[in-house]
Amino acid sequence: MSKLSQKMPMLDRRRILTGLVVAAPASFALAAVAAAQERKPGGEHRQQHDQSNSPRNGPGVLSLLPGDSTTQHSIDLAGGGKLTYTATAGTFSLFDQSGERMAAVFYTAYVAKSADPASRPLTFAFNGGPGAASAFLNLGLVGPRLAQFGGNGHDGAQVKLADNPDTWLAFTDLMLVDPVGTGWSRAAKPDGGEPFWGVSADAESMAKVIALYVAKNNRVSSPKFILGESYGGFRAAKVARALQNDQGISVSGILMVSPMLDGAFQFGGDRYALGAALQLPSLAAAELERKGTFSKQALAQAEHFALTDYLTALAGPPLQGDAAKNFYARVAAMTGLPEDVVARHRGFIGDSYVKELHLNDQKIVSHYDATFAVDDPNPEFAAARAPDPILDGLVRSYGGAFVAYARGELGFKTEMTYNLLNEEIAGRWKWGSGRTQPSVAEDLRVLLELTPSFRLMIANGYSDMVTPYAVSRYVLDHLPAAEAEERTQLRLYRGGHMFYLDPDSRKAFTTDARSMYVSP
Numbered sequence: 412m413s414k415l416s417q418k419m420p421m422l423d424r425r426r427i428l429t430g431l432v433v434a435a436p437a438s439f440a441l442a443a444v445a446a447a448q449e450r451k452p453g454g455e456h457r458q459q460h461d462q463s464n465s466p467r468n469g470p471g472v473l474s475l476l477p478g479d480s481t482t483q484h485s486i487d488l489a490g491g492g493k494l495t496y497t498a499t500a501g502t503f504s505l506f507d508q509s510g511e512r513m514a515a516v517f518y519t520a521y522v523a524k525s526a527d528p529a530s531r532p533l534t535f536a537f538n539g540g541p542g543a544a545s546a547f548l549n550l551g552l553v554g555p556r557l558a559q560f561g562g563n564g565h566d567g568a569q570v571k572l573a574d575n576p577d578t579w580l581a582f583t584d585l586m587l588v589d590p591v592g593t594g595w596s597r598a599a600k601p602d603g604g605e606p607f608w609g610v611s612a613d614a615e616s617m618a619k620v621i622a623l624y625v626a627k628n629n630r631v632s633s634p635k636f637i638l639g640e641s642y643g644g645f646r647a648a649k650v651a652r653a654l655q656n657d658q659g660i661s662v663s664g665i666l667m668v669s670p671m672l673d674g675a676f677q678f679g680g681d682r683y684a685l686g687a688a689l690q691l692p693s694l695a696a697a698e699l700e701r702k703g704t705f706s707k708q709a710l711a712q713a714e715h716f717a718l719t720d721y722l723t724a725l726a727g728p729p730l731q732g733d734a735a736k737n738f739y740a741r742v743a744a745m746t747g748l749p750e751d752v753v754a755r756h757r758g759f760i761g762d763s764y765v766k767e768l769h770l771n772d773q774k775i776v777s778h779y780d781a782t783f784a785v786d787d788p789n790p791e792f793a794a795a796r797a798p799d800p801i802l803d804g805l806v807r808s809y810g811g812a813f814v815a816y817a818r819g820e821l822g823f824k825t826e827m828t829y830n831l832l833n834e835e836i837a838g839r840w841k842w843g844s845g846r847t848q849p850s851v852a853e854d855l856r857v858l859l860e861l862t863p864s865f866r867l868m869i870a871n872g873y874s875d876m877v878t879p880y881a882v883s884r885y886v887l888d889h890l891p892a893a894e895a896e897e898r899t900q901l902r903l904y905r906g907g908h909m910f911y912l913d914p915d916s917r918k919a920f921t922t923d924a925r926s927m928y929v930s931p
Contacts, residue, residue: 472597472827473515476502480822486555489576489918495524496555496580500823502595503623505616513603516620517595519549519821520586521578522628532583532663532928533633535621535650537590539642539671541613542836544594544829545587546813547806548640552668552911552920553579554587556820558812560805564912565783567808572816577921582928583636586624588617592833595825609841610849614649615657621650622658634663636927641878641908644670644869648851651858664866664927665858668920669878669908672886674848676879681761684725689881691717691746694764696873697781698747700905710873713745714881725758764876777801780907781874801909806831852886859890859898867899868927870920872910 479501486494499522502515525531536553538545550558555578561569579585589596591607598604607616625631639647644667654660671677679686695713699705721742724730730738735754742758743750752767753760765776773790777783777800785800798804810831817823842849858865869887871880880903887899902923904916911917 471599472601473512473599475825475827476515476517476595476597477823477825482820482822484555484820486574486578486580487576488578488581490581494578494580497522497524498555498821500817500821503620505591505619512599514591514598514607514616515596516591516616517589518586518620518624519545519554519817520584520624520628521555521580522584523580528584529629529632531633532636533625533630534579534583534585534636534638534666535617535624536585536587536638537617537643537646538640539644539646540593540832540837541590541608541642541646541840542593542833543642544589544596544813544831546594546809546829546831547909548638548643548668549587550809550812550816551909552917553585553638555580556816558809560808565801565804567805570808570812572812577918579921579924582925584633586621588620591616592836593830595823595827595829597827604836605839608836608839610649610843612841613646614653617646617650618653618658618660621654622660625660634928635660636664636666637662638666638668639670640668642671644668645672645849645851648854648858652854655858655861661862661865662858663862663864664868666924666927667867667869667883669871669875669910670869670883671878672883673850673852674842675850676882678848682759684722686882687725687759687761688717688722689885690760690876690879691721691742692881693874693876693879694746694760694781698745700782700874701747705873705905716741716745717881721758729757775800777907778876779909780872781876782907801907801912805912852889855886856890859895865898866927868902868924869900870902870904870910870923872904872906872908872916874906875908875910877908 479499481497481499484496484498486496488494499520500517501520502517504512505514505516507513522528523531534553536545536548538547548554550556550572555575556572557575559571559573560566590613591598592604598607606612621635625633625635637647637651639645647665647667647670651662651665654662675683676686676689692710692714695717696705696710699709720738724738729735739750739754739758742748742760743753746753746760746764746768748760748764748768752763756763764781765778768774768776769784774784774786779799779801783800785804810829814829855867859867869883871878871883873880880901884901887895887901890899902920904910904913904919906913906916911920
């Protein structure tokens with residue numbers, strides 16, 4: 412997740428793909444959530460530790476990592492019935508060619524009790540950033556515990572953990588991974604993280620961790636899926652290819668949540684006509700939501716306008732006279748922006764939307780959900796300077812909630828700081844060489860071609876400005892028809908980048924995702 416802002420410094424632009432932000436110290440996290448846990452009486456909670464890990468963790472900062480912790484739990488599922496599962500919080504070590512330990516990678520795994528565990532589906536998940544840990548997907552969507560917020564779901568000061576009756580454990584085992592430098596994953600040396608901070612190196616290290624988990628837990632025969640959010644969606648395709656090439660493992664499918672797919676649409680500049688046209692439907696969706704008139708039919712009209720008259724006008728010379736006035740009036744009505752603002756930017760809306768949609772009310776809009784706005788803490792400035800209302804308003808609570816959960820329920824107790832988002836990684840990320848923008852379009856083509864059973868599901872929120880849903884549709888539409896037919900799908904939900912903050916959208920996506928695991 413991150414802010415799509417072509418006017419912001421590069422570091423801020425790369426935060427747009429995180430899904431999480433800022434570090435959460437362990438000491439702070441415990442106070443924030445410890446009293447708010449809700450565990451059903453009678454639920455199993457037995458714990459054991461694998462102390463064999465401890466000696467390999469020292470010296471240096473890795474000495475703060477405890478041995479792997481395995482606990483037993485149970486949960487009541489939404490469809491009825493009780494599910495018993497094992498949770499493991501632990502680390503895997505990565506070594507260089509000389510055998511020297513380079514890093515320890517933290518993960519959380521959930522395995523349901525099953526008559527045939529070796530053949531049960533297994534999903535590997537990570538968030539984005541680059542530089543974000545996996546706590547958000549863990550406590551926000553797929554895991555057995557769910558972070559719930561007060562204030563209609565937007566108050567990070569009121570957070571509690573409750574059972575997630577819609578956990579994906581009902582149909583797949585889970586392993587959530589924190590890349591090196593995030594969460595509790597660390598390089599062995601203070602300056603040893605950089606070799607992992609790039610598109611290729613990141614994919615290779617994540618593929619290695621997945622292979623280690625598969626081998627250690629005898630899961631070679633399990634159907635394997637990858638789930639990634641935001642940059643994590645981009646990462647998912649790269650990891651799937653690295654698994655094929657380096658580890659001899661093929662995945663059955665990928666599920667992407669609000670993914671980055673093509674760098675041209677993230678970093679293409681604020682006068683990129685096609686990028687603006689693909690963002691417009693998300694702004695139209697937000698305006699329909701605000702007016703209470705949202706419908707797929709109304710949105711389809713906005714989508715058609717975006718890729719016809721709107722795109723033509725932006726790509727051509729500036730409109731003049733009545734043609735310009737009529738065009739700007741139509742864009743203003745569709746987005747809710749004042750007509751003079753649209754005209755001033757010649758139809759290129761970009762980040763002006765965030766600050767100027769509610770300018771008279773002195774409110775600022777979230778990049779992550781264009782329907783959501785709060786009072787602007789800096790109304791005197793012409794450009795947006797405030798933290799994002801959703802991302803920065805909630806994220807600290809996810810970090811604190813996860814630290815308390817890992818310590819109190821999973822038995823993983825460490826004094827190491829949990830890095831929810833390591834901004835150093837975003838600033839030093841190696842996107843690759845050459846003049847082309849980073850993209851996964853070719854990776855998806857190869858995955859579809861080489862594995863006839865491979866399936867892809869992309870999920871987007873309608874009102875997301877960070878990774879607009881029309882971009883996902885554009886990328887899918889430009890895959891070869893013979894490869895994409897019946898094996899790729901785009902699912903859309905009410906809400907923004909983190910559409911699963913809405914309980915109805917979260918449940919709907921879980922139902923749709925489940926179909927991926929039962930398809931032939």
